[in-house]
Ligand SMILES: Nc1ncnc2c1ncn2[C@@H]1O[C@H](COP(=O)(O)OP(=O)(O)OP(=O)(O)O)[C@@H](O)[C@H]1O
């Protein structure tokens with residue numbers, strides 16, 4: 005009960021605090037537009053002609069990634085610079101619940117961005133959005149959102165550890181879009197990167213989404229991917245939990261909650 | 265049992281210097297201090313800039329780990345048993361940071377009321393009372409990014425009182441406050457003492473220390489130089505030649521000013537009466 009109120013109020017603060025930023029509004033509204041146009045042009049003369057699967061989904065995923073993970077990460081440092089990170093960290097509420105609330109807040113905002121992607125692509129290109137297997141698509145979409153959330157919590161903890169880790173976020177931004185197959189299937193990448201891809205829950209859940217968009221029926225492969233998706237989600241959740249325990253001690257030893 | 269116990273406390277900061285071949289540099293911020301604060305006491309930590317006052321407070325409020333030594337607050341170790349401490353204490357830091365700038369004062373307080381697990385029924389009433397107490401009621405719904413330095417400081421004060429803490433830690437809480445607001449804060453501190461709360465504060469304002477503190481510790485370079493009541497410290501230094509010379513001069517000046525009030529007293533009176541006048545005109 006108390007935990008719920010901590011999560012909800014962190015979520016509300018997150019949305020208010022984030023939405024008030026003009027830069028964020030710009031990203032929320034304009035970046036889906038740019039991704040949609042770029043992807044549409046990229047695929048114009050290719051043999052892949054599934055508009056929904058590569059353009060709408062690709063642009064939508066890029067928005068999701070930008071809004072959930074990038075904001076969750078950036079927020080940690082914003083809170084550090086404004087000295088509120090230490091305040092929430094030493095409040096009697098669980099920091100894990102606070103962070104969870106923040107990530108849900110970002111997720112809600114980012115869903116809006118995904119919706120915009122669909123609207124933009126429909127308005128600009130007049131192509132119907134076709135989803136062959138709606139129930140499975142919805143399930144896959146849910147799994148994808150959970151993958152992003154779990155992954156952003158993981159990244160956010162690393163950012164709590166030290167402000168120097170901000171550079172990590174800049175390093176993984178674009179590679180992750182490619183490695184997890186946001187905009188094209190990972191099979192076009194060399195074998196060794198495919199192994200890396202498989203370590204991320206997003207890779208599996210995106211595969212599920214693409215399958216449910218393109219094919220009306222589900223096969224064994226679909227359920228294997230789903231098992232991997234859920235498996236990697238659990239692994240990341242457990243890792244995050246371990247990481248938190250480590251970080252709760254480290255930040256107090258290294259005095260990294262505040263700017264020196 | 266003392267409500268705050270600091271035993272042989274050390275705290276180092278390790279920083280890295282240089283970009284290509286970073287060198288480690290160790291700063292000894294606190295180097296072996298020991299003191300106790302009794303329940304209901306107002307305890308002052310004094311000392312030069314960089315003496316280690318804020319570091320000590322941050323360890324006590326469970327924000328930092330000690331390098332060695334031990335701190336106990338309410339009988340619990342600040343590093344290891346922090347869960348048993350956090351909901352019973354609070355802190356006020358001077359400065360313009362520490363608020364969500366895109367939220368209003370009320371929203372800031374609401375959020376911390378939730379984090380400090382105030383019952384829903386009491387929450388809004390408590391927030392109204394605190395806003396009234398620090399004098400922010402009429403601006404409570406504006407974003408704090410539009411506030412002046414002192415107004416942000418007032419939000420911090422209200423936030424520090426949100427959970428009605430048993431111990432309040434204050435690090436230069438009057439910094440940036442105008443004399444009237446500083447006096448209000450001193451009154452709040454006295455009121456808290458009447459309610460039996462314990463207060464540990466740092467300030468560079470000696471007048472404040474003399475007026476408020478039951479006991480003070482003077483820290484220099486991370487070590488305690490003196491720990492006593494303000495009166496004893498004064499008495500102890502009375503024989504000092506330098507001070508005697510200075511006193512002679514002060515006495516001469518005072519003879520001239522005997523019947524006069526201080527500028528601060530005059531200022532506070534002036535501001536008060538104009539505030540009262542405004543209030544009368546409005547009603
Ligand atoms: N996060 C940090 N990293 C590195 N050094 C630090 C850090 N925080 C404080 N120090 C150093 O530790 C020493 C003690 O600092 P502290 O803030 O405790 O002093 P203070 O007594 O509160 O001073 P002031 O009156 O200026 O507020 C200083 O030399 C300071 O430079």
Ligand SMILES: [Mg+2]
Pocket residue numbers: 317318319435
């Ligand atoms: Mg200080």
